[in-house]
Amino acid sequence: MKRPPIDPAPWQPWIDHVCAAVDVDPLLVDVRAIHALTGDVAAAFTRPMAPVSAHLWGLARGTDGEADPQRLREALVDVAGRQD
Secondary structure (H helix, E strand, C coil): CCCCCCCCHHHHHHHHHHHHHHCCCHHHCCHHHHHHHHHHHHHHCCHHHHHHHHHHHHHHHHHCCCCCHHHHHHHHHHHHCCCC
16 A cells, blocks of 8 residues: 655654653654554554554664664564464
8 A cells, every 4th residue: 555655844843852852863763664664564464563563663773773774674564464
């Protein structure tokens, strides 16, 4: 399913504010990628697991700062619909 592009600009002040509260660089927050990940997981598995996948993606990125975010996203989406 093709989703319309989103414009995260209106949300940037909120993102900056929350990032400051939890000491995270706002440049690390890729709203488009997060929306793409959660949308794909919701479609491949179930909607309630979409935010869980975003949390897992964040944990994976935080655990290995050198990991390719796109590769991690693809891995999450790939296994989302399988329960083997």
